[in-house]
Amino acid sequence: MRRAIACGLSLVLLGGITAIARSIAPKVDAEKIRAHVKYLASDELEGRGMNQKGGDAAAEYIAAQFKSYGLKPAGEQGTYFQNVPMVAVQTLPSTTFAFAPKSGAPLELKALDDYVTTNERQTESAQIDAPIVYVGYGIEAPEYHWDDYKGYDLKGKVALLFVNEPTSTDEKFFKGKALTYYGRWTYKYEETARRGAVATLIIHRTELASYPWGVVRNSWGGEKSFLKLDGTPKLEAASWIQEGVARKLVATAGLDLDKLFQDAQSPNFKPVPLNVNLEARIVSSVRPFNSRNVLGMVQGMNAAKNKEAVLYTAHYDHFGIDKSKPAGANIYHGAVDNATGCGILLELARVWAETKPAPQRSILFAAVTAEEQGLLGSEYLGKHVDELPVKPVLDLNYDALAPLGIPEEVEVTGAERTTFYPTVEEVAKRFSLTIKPDAQPEAGHYYRSDHFSLGRVGIPAFSVSPGMKFQGHDEAWGLAQAKDYVEHRYHQPSDEYNPGMDFRGDALMAEFGYALGLKAADAASAPQWLPGDEFAPKKASGR
Ligand SMILES: [Zn+2]
Numbered sequence: 001m002r003r004a005i006a007c008g009l010s011l012v013l014l015g016g017i018t019a020i021a022r023s024i025a026p027k028v029d030a031e032k033i034r035a036h037v038k039y040l041a042s043d044e045l046e047g048r049g050m051n052q053k054g055g056d057a058a059a060e061y062i063a064a065q066f067k068s069y070g071l072k073p074a075g076e077q078g079t080y081f082q083n084v085p086m087v088a089v090q091t092l093p094s095t096t097f098a099f100a101p102k103s104g105a106p107l108e109l110k111a112l113d114d115y116v117t118t119n120e121r122q123t124e125s126a127q128i129d130a131p132i133v134y135v136g137y138g139i140e141a142p143e144y145h146w147d148d149y150k151g152y153d154l155k156g157k158v159a160l161l162f163v164n165e166p167t168s169t170d171e172k173f174f175k176g177k178a179l180t181y182y183g184r185w186t187y188k189y190e191e192t193a194r195r196g197a198v199a200t201l202i203i204h205r206t207e208l209a210s211y212p213w214g215v216v217r218n219s220w221g222g223e224k225s226f227l228k229l230d231g232t233p234k235l236e237a238a239s240w241i242q243e244g245v246a247r248k249l250v251a252t253a254g255l256d257l258d259k260l261f262q263d264a265q266s267p268n269f270k271p272v273p274l275n276v277n278l279e280a281r282i283v284s285s286v287r288p289f290n291s292r293n294v295l296g297m298v299q300g301m302n303a304a305k306n307k308e309a310v311l312y313t314a315h316y317d318h319f320g321i322d323k324s325k326p327a328g329a330n331i332y333h334g335a336v337d338n339a340t341g342c343g344i345l346l347e348l349a350r351v352w353a354e355t356k357p358a359p360q361r362s363i364l365f366a367a368v369t370a371e372e373q374g375l376l377g378s379e380y381l382g383k384h385v386d387e388l389p390v391k392p393v394l395d396l397n398y399d400a401l402a403p404l405g406i407p408e409e410v411e412v413t414g415a416e417r418t419t420f421y422p423t424v425e426e427v428a429k430r431f432s433l434t435i436k437p438d439a440q441p442e443a444g445h446y447y448r449s450d451h452f453s454l455g456r457v458g459i460p461a462f463s464v465s466p467g468m469k470f471q472g473h474d475e476a477w478g479l480a481q482a483k484d485y486v487e488h489r490y491h492q493p494s495d496e497y498n499p500g501m502d503f504r505g506d507a508l509m510a511e512f513g514y515a516l517g518l519k520a521a522d523a524a525s526a527p528q529w530l531p532g533d534e535f536a537p538k539k540a541s542g543r
Pocket of ligand 1: 337
């Protein structure tokens with residue numbers, strides 16, 4: 001089935017109707033993907049850190065490749081670049097954080113042990129003295145007839161809430177066991193900020209967050225990057241607090257945390273003011289900087305359709321150099337994460353540029369920045385989608401595709417929520433790939449990769465990646481490889497290129513994505529989210 005593309009592109013003449021005849025059906029070259037990965041993950045690229053020499057060099061390299069293939073620039077002012085203005089914020093030790101009841105002594109909290117907080121409004125100093133209100137899960141989801149707020153005005157207040165969503169096994173209610181976006185901590189901050197809250201306190205419970213406090217502490221303890229303020233409402237204190245601290249806090253108000261948690265499971269839940277204020281002074285260092293997305297395109301040949309495009313995305317950033325570590329062991333090479341996705345993106349760009357004639361719709365390529373900081377480059381792309389020369393109608397994303405040989409499975413989580421899924425199934429069959437369902441729907445992986453930034457602005461979007469079953473091996477082998485990667489290389493300097501990597505699978509994933517892109521680019525109508533999906537267009541304004 002490696003020849004699937006060539007077969008799919010053969011010239012067809014049927015009863016006088018000329019189907020699309022492609023005289024050139026180029027082939028994805030695994031060794032070209034290898035060459036990109038080898039270079040992007042080399043010491044010279046210094047781990048592709050944002051706002052570091054290596055990240056800039058990676059962006060320049062990708063743009064130069066786009067140009068060499070003959071792609072049209074799709075960035076700003078006739079360039080391949082889209083500037084992404086960002087701000088790095090670090091909460092400083094002089095920050096104070098206390099819970100002050102109407103009467104009695106305030107409860108002073110200890111940074112990192114008891115709470116973590118970041119000033120999303122990006123000011124050096126913020127003074128907060130505002131009442132705390134328990135809002136359950138803090139969710140308003142009209143499609144599930146759920147509203148934790150019941151008209152309560154959060155303006156100028158502090159929201160106290162649980163991460164995750166009401167528990168259910170009913171597929172029609174918050175997608176059963178699967179996590180919806182309403183359950184993610186990012187939604188909690190966004191929704192409470194939209195409602196005018198000044199601060200939000202997420203109560204950490206290991207089983208609800210699916211990771212221990214140590215992870216919260218590590219990921220929020222240092223510098224955090226944000227998109228520069230653009231009018232989107234933000235919190236002065238976006239915070240997590242330890243469960244034990246939350247217990248003490250509600251006890252001050254004469255309440256019991258377990259009871260409050262139970263109350264939050266009911267659709268009749270109403271916000272509970274605690275008669276306790278958050279008294280805080282958030283002191284931060286604030287450092288603006290710029291990074292760039294890299295954008296190129298192939299113009300579609302149908303003038304009526306080529307303002308629409310199939311979009312391919314892959315993030316090129318990684319963690320750069322950690323100067324606190326000794327030289328020689330301090331470069332975060334990011335070979336798998338995500339030089340592989342970039343290698344695939346570049347090879348797709350080359351193959352699409354050589355495809356003659358071009359498809360009906362255009363094909364857009366975006367190598368995005370700042371994924372590791374929270375999908376920021378793709379978020380910027382999604383928010384500025386109207387400024388692009390073409391409108392994306394489908395996003396296929398590539399992130400960390402282990403070069404382990406030829407896959408017999410493909411993961412396309414999210415595709416099943418779109419009108420494009422029957423096509424995905426058909427193409428997978430043609431490639432002899434079994435579609436692997438999401439192994440951990442409750443972990444909400446869909447919301448943790450760049451495709452989500454496009455999905456949430458209404459564009460059908462999903463990532464393409466191999467499953468666990470590779471030719472010549474059983475599933476246990478694939479799982480063991482994945483485990484070994486997570487333990488020994490994931491987000492570590494040791495995620496390095498090695499000559500033993502087998503890129504035939506990454507090439508197959510590129511070919512599969514090419515075949516999907518071809519279908520979408522030539523289809524009579526563009527793909528859509530299925531009606532009722534959380535990203536389908538809806539009347540409710542809340543999101
Ligand atoms: Zn990563």
